[in-house]
Amino acid sequence: RSFIRVLGGATLISIAGGIGAFVYVTQKERHPGSQLPYDTSKKTIVILGSGWGATSLLKTIDTEEYNVVVISPKNYFLFTPLLPSVAVGTLSPKAILQPTRYIARHKARAVTVIEAEAKEVDPFNKTVTFEDETEIKGKVSHTTIPYDYLVYAVGAEVQTFGIPGVQEKACFMKELNDAEVMQRRFKDCIESAAFPGQDDAEIDRLLHIVVVGGGPTGIEVSGEIHDFLEDDLKAWYPELAGRIRISLVEALPSVLPMFSKQLIEYTESTFKESKIDIWTKTMVKEVKDKSVILQMPDKSIKEVPCGMVVWAGGNKGRKITQDLMGKFPTLQTNKRGLTVDDHLRLAGADSIFAIGDCTSTSYAPTAQVASQQGAYLARVFAQMAKKEGLEAKLSELQKTETVAVDTTEKTGVQSEIENTKKMIANVKIRPFHYSHQGSLAYVGSDKAIADLPFANGNIATAGVATFLFWRSAYLSTLFSLRNRTLVANDWLITKIFGRDLSRD
Numbered sequence: 001r002s003f004i005r006v007l008g009g010a011t012l013i014s015i016a017g018g019i020g021a022f023v024y025v026t027q028k029e030r031h032p033g034s035q036l037p038y039d040t041s042k043k044t045i046v047i048l049g050s051g052w053g054a055t056s057l058l059k060t061i062d063t064e065e066y067n068v069v070v071i072s073p074k075n076y077f078l079f080t081p082l083l084p085s086v087a088v089g090t091l092s093p094k095a096i097l098q099p100t101r102y103i104a105r106h107k108a109r110a111v112t113v114i115e116a117e118a119k120e121v122d123p124f125n126k127t128v129t130f131e132d133e134t135e136i137k138g139k140v141s142h143t144t145i146p147y148d149y150l151v152y153a154v155g156a157e158v159q160t161f162g163i164p165g166v167q168e169k170a171c172f173m174k175e176l177n178d179a180e181v182m183q184r185r186f187k188d189c190i191e192s193a194a195f196p197g198q199d200d201a202e203i204d205r206l207l208h209i210v211v212v213g214g215g216p217t218g219i220e221v222s223g224e225i226h227d228f229l230e231d232d233l234k235a236w237y238p239e240l241a242g243r244i245r246i247s248l249v250e251a252l253p254s255v256l257p258m259f260s261k262q263l264i265e266y267t268e269s270t271f272k273e274s275k276i277d278i279w280t281k282t283m284v285k286e287v288k289d290k291s292v293i294l295q296m297p298d299k300s301i302k303e304v305p306c307g308m309v310v311w312a313g314g315n316k317g318r319k320i321t322q323d324l325m326g327k328f329p330t331l332q333t334n335k336r337g338l339t340v341d342d343h344l345r346l347a348g349a350d351s352i353f354a355i356g357d358c359t360s361t362s363y364a365p366t367a368q369v370a371s372q373q374g375a376y377l378a379r380v381f382a383q384m385a386k387k388e389g390l391e392a393k394l395s396e397l398q399k400t401e402t403v404a405v406d407t408t409e410k411t412g413v414q415s416e417i418e419n420t421k422k423m424i425a426n427v428k429i430r431p432f433h434y435s436h437q438g439s440l441a442y443v444g445s446d447k448a449i450a451d452l453p454f455a456n457g458n459i460a461t462a463g464v465a466t467f468l469f470w471r472s473a474y475l476s477t478l479f480s481l482r483n484r485t486l487v488a489n490d491w492l493i494t495k496i497f498g499r500d501l502s503r504d
């Protein structure tokens, strides 16, 4: 009995300890302590963007060495891999957002966070002009600031290829607002189909969801819509759920060209079981109010009625990026994005680094690449600060040498000069090296696919275990304890109570 009592006591102590540690960690997150003020004697780094590249840099950079200013139209970081889960209500929007000020508050020196959209970069005068684009504006809503270094990390926007109707009539899956719009429209389609007296053809039209693009975004969105249908809609709309159709349209001969062949086949067979139609070699030519116009593999044109189109047709450069390229017409000629060297310096410009989806490199435009580039730049800035510090010390020593009077003093200073020169020579800024950690995608029905690097090769895995790995990988990649808690909580709530059906 005493053993049980000791065990019980130990358990209670460890639970209390666990709660104490949790409270301490969360309190520390909320009250991170004081920061050093902005220092005009230090160089200023202006970071454009608050996405994967910018946030990874902000998390890693040593702000003791620089003043840091972040400018972004969104005052938060969006965890894009879980965005399709928000679109069907598996997760709440807040779970995958991290306010940029939370990250900035944990730095040693105060970081300036400005919610504004950069409108122009002047690489010759080293300035950025930005504007408050929100509904409420103060007396000042447009200004220009100088930078010593600029980190250009504005990402990309959705590529529509100028196809008629896409911009105005389709839903996208890039920003948080896109997921919210899609969720609202999808629920609207179902409620309109349930309207009394709706005829059969109209019900079938409203319940036909067309997803365009067989890249990972299109695949994950289709999988998530299917889960919503199976897990919730079948119970709440039994007379309609069986009539919901999901069609995935892809212009290329296969979906997910970046994954291994067996994973493509696995995805196709999972979609077949889930009754998601895949139309490859089929190109969307127009999006209309109630239909899509398709060019079929035999080049014939077909009009397909549908209630909603989700467009996941890839990336293109933002206008500000195209304008910046236009300032270096002979060097910035790659239509896919900004050309950078192997140290991520913008070709043709002085003191500008560009990272992530706005660049055109040999890497895919992924979060993995952008975040590694952000962390790399933090190391580059640390090395640059170290070098500048040593150079300043060298110049001081050289001044001392010229005024030194006795030989012993002169010899001492000379040896220190030699040492400092060696230290400067040892400060190496290596080129960016990308380390691929694997590709993962959710395909619906609690199944995921993964191409993981192993030794010098690759392991392809798929199924429910891979889905659990997918979940744990993204849970651990989330930037904060707050987000991890919210996401884990939402997964649990969805499992127990299902997804919310209300349409706001």
Ligand code: FAD
Pocket: 048, 049, 050, 051, 052, 053, 054, 071, 072, 073, 074, 076, 080, 081, 082, 083, 084, 116, 117, 118, 119, 153, 154, 155, 156, 173, 174, 217, 318, 320, 355, 356, 357, 358, 365, 366, 367, 368, 369, 370, 440
């Ligand atoms: P972003 O993360 O897009 O950030 C750009 C930032 O710039 C944003 O904060 C934006 O508000 C800001 N900005 C825009 N215009 C301006 C301006 N004019 N001035 C200042 N700031 C501006 N990749 C993976 O590796 N794994 C995944 O599982 C994965 N899943 C994804 C799922 C979805 C639905 C999507 C859409 C993408 C996914 N990606 C994934 C790709 C990944 O999100 C991108 O590659 C990544 O976001 C690129 O990072 P970035 O910093 O270049 O751009």
Ligand code: NAI
Pocket: 081, 161, 163, 212, 213, 214, 215, 216, 217, 218, 220, 249, 250, 251, 252, 258, 282, 283, 284, 285, 312, 313, 314, 315, 364, 365, 366, 439, 440, 441, 442
């Ligand atoms: P994508 O560029 O990978 O795929 C877009 C697809 O749309 C292409 O296959 C293209 O052929 C097709 N398409 C374009 N126009 C079309 C038309 N008119 N008709 C029919 N099909 C058309 O774009 P996606 O999926 O948005 O991904 C963008 C980037 O983000 C990629 O680098 C991707 O790897 C990354 N990403 C990674 C994820 C993951 O790792 N799980 C998830 C989502 C995105």
